[in-house]
Amino acid sequence: MFGNNKALSCSSCNKQLGEGDRIHVSLTLPSERMMPVGVLNKVLQKHANTVYCEKCNSKLIKID
Numbered sequence: 001m002f003g004n005n006k007a008l009s010c011s012s013c014n015k016q017l018g019e020g021d022r023i024h025v026s027l028t029l030p031s032e033r034m035m036p037v038g039v040l041n042k043v044l045q046k047h048a049n050t051v052y053c054e055k056c057n058s059k060l061i062k063i064d
């Protein structure tokens with residue numbers, strides 16, 4: 001759970017993601033009416049299926 005924490009965190013290792021971090025997001029595009037608008041961090045917290053940090057993403061690619 002994110003609680004009051006504004007920071008995004010990695011879905012795999014829970015590392016907090018912040019400015020300057022490259023992130024890998026799995027996102028389902030909503031319909032145009034439901035298009036999320038706002039601070040990107042918050043939008044991602046609400047709508048992203050998964051958010052991975054660079055490390056976890058490269059691990060996932062290697063496993064594959």
Ligand SMILES: [Zn+2]
Nearest residue numbers: 010013053056
């Ligand atoms: Zn990670």
